[in-house]
Amino acid sequence: MSKGADFNRVKLDQGVTNYLQYLQSTTGLTPNYLARTGLCYSLSEPRPPNPEEYDTDGKAINRYTLLGEHDPLYIAMVRQRLINEGRDPDEELYKYFVAHTNRGIKTLNGRIDSLADFYDVLPGGLKPDE
Amino acid sequence: MKLTRVTITDYGPYGGENPFNLQTTDDQPIVLFGGKNGTGKTSFFTAVQLCLHGQSAFGSRTSRSEYEDHLRDYLHESNGHQATEATITVEFEYGSFGSTDHYTVTRNWRDRGKSIVEDLTIKRNGSQLSDLEKDQWEDFLKELIPPGMSELFFFDGEKIQQLATAIENGDDFQDSLHSLLGLDLVDRLDTDLQIYLTNKLDESGHEDLAAEIEELEQEIEEYQDEQTQVEDRLADKTARLEEIETEIEQLERKLSQEGGGFAAKRDEHQERRAELNAMIESLEEDIRDLVRGSYPFALAPDLCTEVVDRLEMESKATAEITAQNRVVTELDELAVKDAIWDDLDVPADKSGDIIRTLQSELFDRLADDLPDEIHLAREFSERQRQEMYTIADRSLSEVPDELREITDELERATRERQEIEDKLSRAPEQSVLSPLIKEINELNEERGELKTEIEQHRERLEELENYIGRMKQERENKIDRYEDLDDVSDRADLAQDVRSVVQDYQDKLAQRKLERLESVLTDYYLALSNKSAFYDRVNIDPDEITIRIKTVGGEFKNQSQLSAGERQIFATAMLWALADISDRPLPFMIDTPLGRLDQEHRENLVRNFFPDASHQVLLFSTNTEITQEYYDILEEDIAAEYHLIYDEKMGQTHVEPGYFWSDGSDDMLHGNDIEIDTDHQVQLEGFNNE
Numbered sequence: 001m002s003k004g005a006d007f008n009r010v011k012l013d014q015g016v017t018n019y020l021q022y023l024q025s026t027t028g029l030t031p032n033y034l035a036r037t038g039l040c041y042s043l044s045e046p047r048p049p050n051p052e053e054y055d056t057d058g059k060a061i062n063r064y065t066l067l068g069e070h071d072p073l074y075i076a077m078v079r080q081r082l083i084n085e086g087r088d089p090d091e092e093l094y095k096y097f098v099a100h101t102n103r104g105i106k107t108l109n110g111r112i113d114s115l116a117d118f119y120d121v122l123p124g125g126l127k128p129d130e
Numbered sequence: 131m132k133l134t135r136v137t138i139t140d141y142g143p144y145g146g147e148n149p150f151n152l153q154t155t156d157d158q159p160i161v162l163f164g165g166k167n168g169t170g171k172t173s174f175f176t177a178v179q180l181c182l183h184g185q186s187a188f189g190s191r192t193s194r195s196e197y198e199d200h201l202r203d204y205l206h207e208s209n210g211h212q213a214t215e216a217t218i219t220v221e222f223e224y225g226s227f228g229s230t231d232h233y234t235v236t237r238n239w240r241d242r243g244k245s246i247v248e249d250l251t252i253k254r255n256g257s258q259l260s261d262l263e264k265d266q267w268e269d270f271l272k273e274l275i276p277p278g279m280s281e282l283f284f285f286d287g288e289k290i291q292q293l294a295t296a297i298e299n300g301d302d303f304q305d306s307l308h309s310l311l312g313l314d315l316v317d318r319l320d321t322d323l324q325i326y327l328t329n330k331l332d333e334s335g336h337e338d339l340a341a342e343i344e345e346l347e348q349e350i351e352e353y354q355d356e357q358t359q360v361e362d363r364l365a366d367k368t369a370r371l372e373e374i375e376t377e378i379e380q381l382e383r384k385l386s387q388e389g390g391g392f393a394a395k396r397d398e399h400q401e402r403r404a405e406l407n408a409m410i411e412s413l414e415e416d417i418r419d420l421v422r423g424s425y426p427f428a429l430a431p432d433l434c435t436e437v438v439d440r441l442e443m444e445s446k447a448t449a450e451i452t453a454q455n456r457v458v459t460e461l462d463e464l465a466v467k468d469a470i471w472d473d474l475d476v477p478a479d480k481s482g483d484i485i486r487t488l489q490s491e492l493f494d495r496l497a498d499d500l501p502d503e504i505h506l507a508r509e510f511s512e513r514q515r516q517e518m519y520t521i522a523d524r525s526l527s528e529v530p531d532e533l534r535e536i537t538d539e540l541e542r543a544t545r546e547r548q549e550i551e552d553k554l555s556r557a558p559e560q561s562v563l564s565p566l567i568k569e570i571n572e573l574n575e576e577r578g579e580l581k582t583e584i585e586q587h588r589e590r591l592e593e594l595e596n597y598i599g600r601m602k603q604e605r606e607n608k609i610d611r612y613e614d615l616d617d618v619s620d621r622a623d624l625a626q627d628v629r630s631v632v633q634d635y636q637d638k639l640a641q642r643k644l645e646r647l648e649s650v651l652t653d654y655y656l657a658l659s660n661k662s663a664f665y666d667r668v669n670i671d672p673d674e675i676t677i678r679i680k681t682v683g684g685e686f687k688n689q690s691q692l693s694a695g696e697r698q699i700f701a702t703a704m705l706w707a708l709a710d711i712s713d714r715p716l717p718f719m720i721d722t723p724l725g726r727l728d729q730e731h732r733e734n735l736v737r738n739f740f741p742d743a744s745h746q747v748l749l750f751s752t753n754t755e756i757t758q759e760y761y762d763i764l765e766e767d768i769a770a771e772y773h774l775i776y777d778e779k780m781g782q783t784h785v786e787p788g789y790f791w792s793d794g795s796d797d798m799l800h801g802n803d804i805e806i807d808t809d810h811q812v813q814l815e816g817f818n819n820e
Binding site: 008009024025027028029030033036037039040041043044060062064065070072073074075076077079080081083084089115116118119121122123125126127 | 342345349352414417418420421422424425426427428429430431432433434436437440441505506509510514515517518521522526530533534537540541544582585586589590593597600601
């Protein structure tokens with residue numbers, strides 16, 4: 001199946017899937033929400049992820065389950081990021097969407113041990129009193 | 131089909147009720163109507179068509195209001211009195227499948243000022259059609275006697291003149307011949323099938339859909355497996371929780387029996403701990419809610435803001451580009467509006483410059499900081515964009531503050547719970563109590579863990595149910611679409627098959643009809659022509675549909691070489707032949723077409739055409755057409771005669787039996803009054819020839 005800008009299903013990395021399970025047990029959040037959080041976390045990192053680093057042997061998530069009603073904004077952010085990096089947002093959308101999601105979950109795994117940590121990982125600019 | 135009676139009431143020149151008995155026999159197929167011009171011959175003609183075909187009697191393009199105008203025009207008017215209601219009843223016998231049915235069709239209409247109220251009733255063998263709804267009656271009549279077909283059987287001079295002219299002009303003739311042969315119906319079927327095919331075959335993607343369905347099914351199966359696992363785990367944990375709670379209860383009771391004052395304090399702590407647990411649980415759920423909502427966007431605020439700015443800028447730019455284009459077109463339009471320049475004191479040759487200056491100035495103003503290209507906004511609908519702005523705004527402004535408050539509270543509650551746990555675990559120095567307390571603490575800890583796990587399992591189950599339900603729905607939809615497509619491609623195949631059969635059929639039908647037409651037309655033309663000794667046969671080229679006449683000498687003569695009178699005879703023969711090969715035995719109604727014909731042709735028509743045209747012939751004539759001489763020739767074949775006389779004083783037509791000089795039967799009727807026989811079983815003597 002061709003996966004440029006149009007995809008119905010996302011296949012995650014095997015190792016990342018394990019992190020997801022661990023995160024689920026500590027936060028009580030299901031993988032789809034954790035994956036969204038991961039995606040955005042990775043999008044805030046200036047360095048682009050390397051799609052080659054991840055396999056597709058892990059969990060598969062349906063696109064609607066993964067992005068829910070906010071699908072357009074998630075997709076718009078990935079597109080804008082690709083445009084900023086001079087990549088073709090139609091050709092490479094899926095590739096980088098998955099790469100960001102994988103990398104984001106992996107990074108979150110080290111930073112979130114409980115629900116209280118979600119506030120901690122917010123960027124400093126949004127925490128007024130600190 | 132055979133007409134047995136027509137009754138015309140307050141229609142055209144016919145005032146009051148005018149019954150016409152039209153019974154004929156095979157030996158005497160003709161009913162002769164005599165009348166000078168303007169006595170209502172043509173009205174009789176149209177009355178029958180109108181009764182049978184209603185609106186379509188005036189052609190398929192007649193609108194309802196045009197039709198009502200016609201109906202109003204036909205209401206009888208005499209002596210300054212206008213009838214408000216008219217009725218036409220046509221009774222006929224119709225044979226099908228070996229039996230003969232008697233039909234009575236009555237069409238009545240009333241002028242209600244603004245509109246015409248029309249009423250149609252059909253009786254078969256004396257009783258109303260019970261197998262059809264009233265609104266299907268018009269259609270029923272159309273099938274019984276197709277309007278296009280009946281056209282062939284209503285002959286008047288005008289129609290023959292038209293056909294004669296068409297023959298002369300060649301091209302039109304081919305088209306009308308096609309439709310006269312009944313081939314236009316097949317043409318239309320073929321066109322309809324083609325339209326059907328183009329419409330249906332657009333829907334593709336059959337295989338993709340099958341793959342998607344399979345993928346969905348796999349996914350559903352995976353989720354269902356997980357569902358079973360989670361349910362098992364949930365059952366195990368719930369059982370274990372119950373065990374632990376019983377154990378804790380027992381231990382607590384033992385402790386309070388032996389602990390005294392310490393136990394009271396302990397109860398207080400435990401109560402507070404329960405409160406805190408509930409509070410922590412609810413705070414944690416609040417955090418989860420935020421994370422499930424718009425929290426993730428707050429992790430990448432810069433990108434999120436960039437997207438929103440870009441979308442807003444692009445939307446605005448799109449609007450400006452539209453405005454730019456509008457300015458140019460509007461000014462272009464103004465440039466040619468003289469009224470504007472007339473009011474202004476501007477020389478005519480300057481107006482162009484002014485417009486161009488304005489265009490370029492406004493264009494530049496609107497062009498201010500337009501982006502190089504619109505690449506993001508076009509991916510999303512206006513509604514999606516508006517939603518994005520709202521989510522982005524909320525996640526960047528409200529979410530962090532809310533999350534901070536909840537998190538602070540959660541940390542406070544957690545800290546307090548920790549202190550209480552510490553207090554609870556600090557056992558008094560009583561050797562009996564401390565092992566008990568230790569055990570209770572351990573069990574409590576396990577209970578907490580179990581509760582969290584159970585809660586998680588429950589949530590997961592709920593989610594799974596949602597996913598599975600949604601996916602099943604999606605699968606059903608896709609299966610439905612898949613089956614539709616299946617069905618469509620089957621039907622398309624079928625339509626394709628039908629089309630080739632139809633085309634085949636059309637070719638063969640045209641060929642056979644033309645062959646038959648050629649042979650029948652030859653017979654009829656030779657019977658009517660005065661050069662039958664010179665002409666050998668009529669020759670129709672099936673490809674070009676050109677008609678030529680072959681002479682005995684083997685030469686061909688085009689119809690254009692025929693004289694006007696000969697063309698008229700040829701057209702008559704053509705209509706006769708077409709009616710014959712239509713395989714619908716209908717009565718002929720002939721408004722004498724003798725006008726332009728010479729003596730010899732007239733006699734041919736009278737001898738050969740009128741008696742043999744059909745099993746029933748209604749012949750309308752003035753006294754100069756069917757003259758005494760011709761009347762004598764026809765007399766044997768006449769079943770009934772009617773004389774239409776226009777009474778100028780009354781302004782209406784009287785109907786009398788007989789022809790101009792024949793009174794019908796002497797012993798029947800006297801004076802101008804027609805005796806009206808209301809029971810059609812009783813036949814007027816002298817009209818009845820059975």
